[in-house]
Amino acid sequence: MKLFSESLMTELEAQLKTIHSETEEPMLYAEQAIKILIPSFEKLKTEFLKYTFEKKAEEINFFREIKPQFAAKLIYYNEIYNIETGKPFGIKKTIRKHYNTELIKLQTFFKENAEFYKYFKTGNQSLDNKYFIRGKHDLRHTLDSFYFQADQRFSTTHDYKVARILANDKIKTYLENEISKLEQKPNNVNTTNTKTQKWTGSKVALIELIYALHTEGVFNNGTSELKEVTSFFESTFNVDLGQFNRTFLEIRSRKSERTKFLNTLKEKLILRMDDADEN
Known part of the structure; x- marks a missing residue:
């Protein structure tokens, strides 16, 4: 089981790496990632x-380390x-308020599961026989309602909590990075002796x-992130493009002329050019 899991994870990591190399848009790469993660799971x-486990230790390892x-x-x-x-x-x-609200949700989860968080993060294994063996649910331990809805052939009382902790750590980093980008001041653009240009076309x-x-x-030789470029245009033309990634999804969904403006x-x-040639 361990070898199969490692091989599957290696394959999955390669697919996710490809997705991230093709787009920097969170909604787009998240959507594509979910599409490959579900069948992989x-x-x-x-x-x-x-598979039949020969020892309890093998089952514990699967639900504590592998599945999460x-x-x-x-x-x-x-x-x-x-x-x-x-x-x-x-x-x-x-937008910053929106991200901060999401951070508060993560903090709430941490507070509600502080005891288990400490147990897992410190590498404590004293209760693994209860937490990571199937059919060992104990109502005296805090259980997610998710556990009772899950397929208990493939779940223990706490493997989901471990997965949530691992995911939350990454989500926290993501949110903090996005907030940091919002707080960055755009580079000053030299506009000496130039008339301010305002974008009067559609957003x-x-x-x-x-x-x-x-x-x-x-x-910048293709190294600039899309958000950086968008912020530059917003600053230069004094326009707020809002959730530009959502607008791009709408552009992608056009039934005809997906590149309408570029075609025009x-x-x-x-x-x-033709007119200039004739004169």
Whole structure:
């Protein structure tokens, strides 16, 4: 079981790495990650149900160390997707409040499970026979309602808590990084002797243009993050693009002319060139 799990995790990690290399948008990479994590988790469960443990220690190791690693990834990406799709439109202050609310939820979970958190993090194993062996539920220990809904052939009372702890650590880091980015001041742009230019086209059109330019890698040799580029355009043109990643999802969902603005730019530029040729 251990070898199968390690092989499955290696394969999964490679797939996740590919997803992150293709897009920096949280909603997009979270959505794609969930699509590969669910079948991967099902493979783990199918193999597990066919396997017979020779020793209790092997079963404990599976539910304390192996399964939570897979479950934590699914929890993490699902939470990132929910956090980003639930992110409000508005100024940075509004978005920062949204992220802080999510941090408070993590703190609440920690407080409610402080005893087990300490048990797990310190490497204590004295109660592993109760926490990580199937069919050993004890109502005197704090149990998640999730446990009673789960397939108890593939669950113990505390393997989900471990997965939640692992996921929460990553979610906390993600939220803190996003808040830090919001608090960063944009680089000053030298506007000496230049007239301020204000974007008077639609925000959707500007977002389509930004995605195209970022995809081509024309900023800092392709090393700039999409959010950095978007912030630059917002600052330069004094425009608030709100949840630009959600707008991009809407652009992707167009039934015809997904690159409507880019197509218009191309057509009008060609017409301008043709007119110049005739004069």
